Amino acid sequence: MRHTYHDIECCAAKVALDQISGKWKPIIIFHLSAGPRRFSELWREIPRVSKKVMLEQLRQLEAATLVERTVHNGFPPEVTYHLSGKGQQLAPILQQLEQWALTHIEGVVQIS
Amino acid sequence: MRHTYHDIECCAAKVALDQISGKWKPIIIFHLSAGPRRFSELWREIPRVSKKVMLEQLRQLEAATLVERTVHNGFPPEVTYHLSGKGQQLAPILQQLEQWALTHIEGVVQIS
DNA sequence: CGGTATCCTTAGGGATACTG
DNA sequence: CAGTATCCCTAAGGATACCG
Numbered sequence: 426m427r428h429t430y431h432d433i434e435c436c437a438a439k440v441a442l443d444q445i446s447g448k449w450k451p452i453i454i455f456h457l458s459a460g461p462r463r464f465s466e467l468w469r470e471i472p473r474v475s476k477k478v479m480l481e482q483l484r485q486l487e488a489a490t491l492v493e494r495t496v497h498n499g500f501p502p503e504v505t506y507h508l509s510g511k512g513q514q515l516a517p518i519l520q521q522l523e524q525w526a527l528t529h530i531e532g533v534v535q536i537s
Numbered sequence: 538m539r540h541t542y543h544d545i546e547c548c549a550a551k552v553a554l555d556q557i558s559g560k561w562k563p564i565i566i567f568h569l570s571a572g573p574r575r576f577s578e579l580w581r582e583i584p585r586v587s588k589k590v591m592l593e594q595l596r597q598l599e600a601a602t603l604v605e606r607t608v609h610n611g612f613p614p615e616v617t618y619h620l621s622g623k624g625q626q627l628a629p630i631l632q633q634l635e636q637w638a639l640t641h642i643e644g645v646v647q648i649s
Numbered sequence: 650c651g652g653t654a655t656c657c658t659t660a661g662g663g664a665t666a667c668t669g
Numbered sequence: 670c671a672g673t674a675t676c677c678c679t680a681a682g683g684a685t686a687c688c689g
Contacts (some may be wrong), residue, residue: 430688436563436564437634437642438567438631438632438634439564439676440638441635442554442557442563444642446554446558447681447682448682451550455551463650463651465650468651475682475683475684476652477652477683478683481681486675490641501650501651502651502652502689504650504652519550520550521630522550522630523548523549523550524551524628525627525630526553529626529678530549530552530553533552555688561662562663575670575671577670580671587662588671589662589663589664590662590663591666592672592673608671612670613670614670614671616672
């Protein structure tokens with residue numbers, strides 16, 4: 426992702442948001458923050474995404490070094506994804522955002 | 538914006554992010570967090586957006602009750618936009634996101 | 650199982666001109 | 670000044686089938 430002069434000058438938050446925006450990225454991060462997942466697990470936990478799009482989102486998160494990918498040798502193939510340090514440091518901020526949503530956005534309720 | 542069952546169940550943060558996602562919304566919030574702005578001011582501060590899109594983004598922020606719009610009578614017309622309480626409470630979270638970007642994202646530097 | 654390859658659809662955004 | 674009205678176009682996402 427290229428950042429324009431204007432983005433960088435005005436609003437580093439925008440640059441951050443760009444890295445986690447995308448229809449499924451926050452949900453992926455949410456699930457990975459509970460621990461590593463193999464591709465198929467993650468895919469089962471997030472229904473309604475096509476495999477292709479799921480992969481795209483993961484690749485973008487990798488490119489932003491928010492998520493890391495591990496290939497375990499053997500058959501059948503096993504690949505796991507987990508949050509990087511950078512990704513983990515994002516988690517508390519997302520939790521605050523979550524809290525903000527819970528207090529301000531109608532119809533958003535916590536499901537422990 | 539409708540939220541799916543899945544969004545609400547899994548990730549209130551996603552719902553929050555939806556309200557501030559959009560190509561220009563973070564930048565608009567950034568500028569408004571420094572105080573109210575009339576439309577033309579804001580538009581001058583954010584070059585490269587078309588007036589139409591700028592309006593759309595503002596309308597969406599209004600719909601999410603992040604931004605409020607005040608019409609001052611007189612001629613020429615004067616309309617100002619400012620952050621609502623909800624919007625102001627978002628500011629510190631965005632600042633943390635900003636800090637996170639500054640420490641983790643290459644090429645993002647602070648311009649006091 | 651994890652991943653490509655194809656093809657298709659749409660919403661988001663951009664350019665420009667016009668109006669009260 | 671603030672706001673519509675048109676028209677256009679591309680990137681993001683979706684469906685489906687196939688591969689090692």
